[in-house]
Amino acid sequence: MGLLALGTPLNWPEAKKNADHVRQWGIEQLLAIWERAKGKERDALRWGDEIEYLVVAFDEEHRKVRLSLRQADILKALAEDVSLSKQGGCVPDLQVVKSSGDPVPVFHPEFGRFMLESTPGKPWGIGFKDLLDVEPNMKWRRIVAKEHMESNEYPITLTTFPRLGTRDDFITPYYPPSGERQRSQFLPDEITNPHIRFPTLAANIRSRRGRKVEINVPVFKDENTPVPFKDPTVDYDMHNWPEDDDVRNGAAKDNHIYMDAMAFGMGSCCLQITFQAKNITEGRRLYDQLSPLGPIMLALTAATPIYKGFLADTDVRWNQISRAVDDRTPEELGEAPLKHDRWRVPKSRYAPNSTYISQDPRLRKEYMDPDLVVDEDLKQQLTDGGMDALLATHFAHLFIRDPIVIFAEDLKALDLNKTDHFENLQSTNWQHIRFKPPPHDKDTGWRVEFRPMEIQITDFENAAFSIFIVLITRAILSFDLNFYIPIPLTTANMETAHARNAVLDQKFHFRNDPLPPRPIKPNGASGATTPAYLPSRPPTPTGPVEAEHSLMTIDEIINGQSGEGFPGLIPLVESYLNSVNVDVETRCELARYLDLIRKRASGQLWTGAKWIRHFVRSHHAYKGDSVVSEGVNYDLIMAVEDITKNEGKNRVGEEMLRSGWAARPKGSACG
Amino acid sequence: MNGGPSIIRRPASEKSNVELINALRSNFLASKQAFAPMTNGSSHTSSHDTARQIPSQEIPYSEWTAREDGFLYVPSIDFAQSGLAEERSQYDITAKLFFLPHTSATERRGHTQEAIDLVLKELHMPSIDLLIVSFPGVSFDAEDEDEEEPQWSQNGEAEDLSAMVETWKALETLHDKGIVKQIGLSEFGSERLEKFLPRTKVRPSVDQINVRDCCVVPKSLILYAKKEKIELLTHNDCTNILPSGTVRELLGTGEKGAGVLAGPEEGLKGLEGEVEPQWVVKYTAVVRDRGVIENKGYFAMAEVRD
Incomplete structure (x- = not known):
């Protein structure tokens, strides 16, 4: 997840009033990054994987398995571990700088309080020795994680917990559902990481949307599945919150498994890979070329056939996450005439990309999204600031969204050496490929993140897909x-x-x-090579x-x-x-x-x-x-x-x- | 002859010379098309379309080849336009020299120098990191490695170990001059290595073997290589990479030929005589810390005898 700065979060009505403010500062920070880093050159290939785990607790006596909500305790144990601390520590906040030796893996909190994320202690390179280290490193990370859990707890890499949101006690410790933040009739607020950012994110998405998020997954029709299937876990008589009306207004569809909270989506585990590009040009090229591979890799890594205790008729997690964070209003969704909102928005904040950004002669205008929504004013500001129209369009598209979590303290002064306001928008645009500008304070270059893959059960598979x-x-x-x-x-x-x-x-x-195609050769050129840096580019295809x-x-x-x-x-x-x-x-x-x-x-x-x-x-x-x-x-x-x-x-x-x-x-x- | 980078379309897991042949053929064709407009006076920006109007067979080879010091460059090369984008230290440059049948050790020593000169000239670099040589008919066959019989005798073209040692001296010379940092072999089994090593001054640091299925690499070779500090690398090339029949077809007047060699038909002028391929060199420049192949290509040399 993104930045975890502490502060006083604004509730939605307040946040909404400050949305333009944050967008404006975000654009100014983006232009500052652009000025600083557009000429950054010759960065090596460095890449990293992110493995996300569910923490489960077995109860042998009752033959039950539950999600463990001890994320914070486990992270604390990892941070306090003496031997690990000596090697550099493995929770970023507590990490001590260390100059030599095997870098200790890093563990991060995630949205779900039953989740953990691990990354390698240092980025991988392209040296083939590095590639051989990936799988053992992933296995080591899992061992380290397990060592800091109770004996009946295990880090497993399933995309979703099959019985998340059922009526029984699927979590330990147990909390009843229907909390103030998510107002879910299936999940308690305690299911999310208690760090103030996460409950605020969930609450403000619900608030902006004007109702709870709505996730309907088609149920798998087996021989004895009732027809029509009416999700038997839905409670139509709950009256704790106004949002409890959602199901009475038809939110739960026939023949579908119904879910109503952000944690059903953001509680999913993914396998994400981030690459550092040589320079911005290479980064933009990789962003474009990886985009068509996304759906292929999603289908190939399919690992999500169960939701809320039912077999689903789908195999992957993607759309469920997409709907779980869909903050669009009825006007933006096209369900009501546009009065207060600025435009109809075809996709959720979590969705496949809508832009190509490479200044590549092979990129034909016919490939672009005809329905792309762009904030033209912000685009103008970016182009006035020197950014080319193609990239300005990309960011002005991401910036059609509202910032969801705003901390009051951050609105006092604009710091152009920071990237917090830019990242606020950037990191809550969860598209299947992400183009990441360099952060300010590190020697990091332009990066591209490949996000569609589902986490696999074994580290062998996770290494295989990462390396592929x-x-x-x-x-x-x-x-x-x-x-x-x-x-x-x-x-x-x-x-x-x-x-x-x-x-x-x-x-x-x-x-x-x-x-x-074979390049058209100017007279006299050897043409024996096609180095990418040659100014004579192939013409746009027709x-x-x-x-x-x-x-x-x-x-x-x-x-x-x-x-x-x-x-x-x-x-x-x-x-x-x-x-x-x-x-x-x-x-x-x-x-x-x-x-x-x-x-x-x-x-x-x-x-x-x-x-x-x-x-x-x-x-x-x-x-x-x-x-x-x-x-x-x-x-x-x-x-x-x-x-x-x-x-x-x-x-x-x-x-x-x-x-x-x-x-x-x-x-x-x-x- | 030179050919640019190309990708083996398939089957990629089988060793082949398809990549080389395709690279040469498409480079010939592209050159012909580029030179065609000179014959009808239009500018080269529209060369692609213009060239299509002229059957490429009708373009005389002299238009797109170059004669220099008794060599005919097919197509002609402007070495000024090639080279690499970054400085020497950024690259891992590897060349693999394929010796071809019916050439003597003395000739091969000359070939080594010629091939490396061309590669350095093309890349605008003073040195290469690794030069691997491939002897024709030497084919490492994993299944036979543990058997008594020396594996090369099963091949039609037995190569004499003494001749290889003689040839190796050319590589040692390049190494001593600092032009080549490491030298290596390909397709040597442990038995052959055992006989070869004591007769070298500069030992091979690499033995490149075909890995259609890496899992059949015998433990004996792995252990031997480890002991001798020879790195076992993988490749996917065939050893007899450019048979003379193929050269004749590539350069001849046939449907797929480049029209450099004279054919049975009258009218078009071509080189007369028997063509005999001498050597092929493949070169690759990989940006070290990014794993990107920036430049890859082939040169091949053939002799035309009256």
Whole structure:
């Protein structure tokens, strides 16, 4: 999560009055960053992964598993740990500067009070030794986290807790629902991190929206699922808050699982990767080129088939988070005529990107979003300040949102050496790719964050997907790959990625030919090379945009089409690896990772979503009615913890993982 | 002959020379198209469209190639326009030199110098980090590594170890001069390495082996390499990367040919004689701390004998 400065937060009516103020200062800070960092050059590739955990507590006696709300205690224990502190400490606030030795992992609080986040102690590079360190480091982080928990508590990497928001005591310690902040009839306010920023965020989103957030996930129709399915956990007779009327006004839809609080979405765990670019130009290029890959990676990492104790008919978390933080008013949503608000807003603050930002001759105007909403005044200020129109449009689009959490203390003076007001807007625009300007006080460059992937059960898988994305970025830059498609198609692809078993059953819009055409050579040039820095750029392509892309399966996109079709992301990565010096051991480890991705795409290995769904449906206590009972959930989470440890070697979960270990014969380099 | 970077479309996991052949072919074609307008006087900004109107077969090769010191550059190269964007220390530069069949150790020593000269000239750099040599017919086959029989004898083209040692001296010279920081081999099994190492002055720091499936690399080789401090790197090239038939096809008058060599048809003038490929060099410049391949390409040399 973003900045955690303390202060006096404004409630929504007050915050709203100061929204323009914060936006204005945010734009001024952005221009200051721009002036300072636009010429920043030659930054190395550094990258980092973020792993988010749920903390669960097993109750063997009652065969129950609950979410543990001891986040603060666990972080405190991590911070106080003497041996770790000696090495530098692992909670940022308490970290002591240390010059040598293995950097200790860093743990962060998250929105959910049942969550933890870990990052490596220092960023990774592109050295192949670094790539081999990723998986052991992730495993080490999990061990460190576990060591600071109670013996019955475990950090697990499921995207969501399957029984979050059920009527029973799914949390420990127990708190009753229907608190003042979220006013959820399923979750207590105590479910969120008590740091004042988080409850304020939830309350102000609800307040701005004028009602509770509304999340309806289609239920999976099994043989005994009632038709129509009316979510039996919804209480239509609650009268604690005005928002309790929401369900009486039809908020809970038939055949859907209904949820009503930010924590249902922001309590999800993701796998996010951030890259530092060489300079702003490379950063803008990566932002654009990674965008079309987002929905593909979302479908490929699918791991979210259960909500609130029911099997869902979707496989991924994305839309649920999107709706959980959707602060749009009825006017902005188009449900009421525009009177007080400035414009209709097509997407939630948490949504697929709507902009391309690279000054790239391959970027055709036809690719841009025709429905993009932009604050023209702010855009004008940015262009007056020297920013080019393309990038100014991007930020003026992000700045159509209101700042949600404003601290009174921060409104007193504008500090252009800080980035807090800019970050206020930037970090509450949760798009699937994020373009991150350098912070002021560090030697950090322009960065791009890849955000769509779902967290995987094992660290082997999390390392595999992280490293795959890193290698893809290297292939994009080395081979000048072009994945541009019209950006509304990426939005459509994100929707497609939600369908149950989308990884095998659905088709996605994707560019047919990612390879650069041979450059037109000026007379006399050798043309033997196509370095990206040459001023003579390829001309903007012509020809119908519709002919540039077609519908493809994930298998085709990852593994390639036959003949002259799309070459496949894995073959492109292999081609990159064949062009650089890689030692045998590294190549072999990387082959394990690429093999996992290859087989997930082809269906030889299952996604987490498929495995979880299958586990529930084949459980002896499952009644074929889409209900994931406490007993089934207990066995499921036990199995997940088992898989985390054994990675399928004892056959539990092997449908997801088999290749990771079975492909390694004795006496091999990989043995 | 030179060819720019290209990506093996597929199957990427199989070793092949498709990348080289495609690079050469498309570079020839692009050069022809670029030079075409000179023959009808239009400017090169519209060269692409103009060139399409002229069948490329009708463009005489002399228009887009260059003759210099008895060498014919196909296509002609302007070394002033190439080079790398940043200074030397930013890059890892690797060259892999493929010796081809029917060339002697003496010839190969000359080839080594020629190839490295071209690469340095192209990249505008004073030195390279790693030079790997590939001998024709030497093919490391993992499954055979632990068997008694020396693996190279199974190949049609047995290469004589003494000749390799002789050739190696050229690499040692480049190393001594500081032009090449490290030198390496490819496709050597542990047995062959064992025989080769004692006869070298500068030991190879790298042995590059094909990894269609890395998991069949035998432990004996891994242990031996570790003991001898030789780094085992991976590659995906075939050893006989440019057979003479392929060169004839590339340069000939056929449908896919560049029209440099004379064909059976009358009218077009081409070089007469037997063409014999001599060597191929592949070069790669990778920005060290970003893992980005900034420049990659091939040069190939062939001799035309009357």
